[in-house]
Amino acid sequence: MDCLLDVEAVSKAFPGVLALDEVSLKVRAGCVHAVMGENGAGKSTLMKIIAGLYRPDSGRVVLRGRAAMIHQELHLLPPMTVAENIWIGREPLTRLGLVNHRALARRTSALFAELDIDIDPDERVCDLSIAGRQMVEIARAVSYDAD
Missing domain, CATH: 3.40.50.300 (P-loop containing nucleotide triphosphate hydrolases)
Structure with missing residues (x-):
C-alpha cells in the first residue's frame, strides 16, 4: 500500500x-x-x-496527494440541512444558476449509501446528535475524494 x-x-x-x-x-x-x-x-x-x-x-x-482532516471541533452550519453542509460551495446548480436540491439529495444519498450512513440528507444539522454531526463531518471529508 x-x-x-x-x-x-x-x-x-x-x-x-x-x-x-x-x-x-x-x-x-x-x-x-x-x-x-x-x-x-x-x-x-x-x-x-x-x-x-x-x-x-x-x-x-x-x-502525497490531498489530505482531508476532520477537526475535533465541528465546523457545521446548524440551521442548514445535512446535504447543504456536505456540499457547501460545491452545490449542483440548475440552468438558472440556482441550487438543484433534488440533485443535492441524490448525491448525498449516494455518498451515504457508500459509507453506510443512515441520516436523512434533508434533516437540519441542528436536529442531529453529536454522533450524527460527526458522521456528517466525515462524509463531507470523503466527498472531496481525499486519498
Whole structure:
C-alpha cells in the first residue's frame, strides 16, 4: 500500500509545554485511521501540523496527494440541512444558476449509501446528535475524494 502521509519524529513545544515529542505516523491509502488520546496528549497539535497550521520544531511531514482532516471541533452550519453542509460551495446548480436540491439529495444519498450512513440528507444539522454531526463531518471529508 502507498504511504500517503509520513510524519517522522515531529516535535512541537509551546511556552512551558512539550506538546509533541518525536511523534511518528504513517498513513496508508485505503485504511481508516484514528488519532486518540487523553486531553492534552497533542492530538490537535499533530493534526494542525499535518494541516500546515503549525510548523514543527523538528522532524518532518511528507504528504502525497490531498489530505482531508476532520477537526475535533465541528465546523457545521446548524440551521442548514445535512446535504447543504456536505456540499457547501460545491452545490449542483440548475440552468438558472440556482441550487438543484433534488440533485443535492441524490448525491448525498449516494455518498451515504457508500459509507453506510443512515441520516436523512434533508434533516437540519441542528436536529442531529453529536454522533450524527460527526458522521456528517466525515462524509463531507470523503466527498472531496481525499486519498
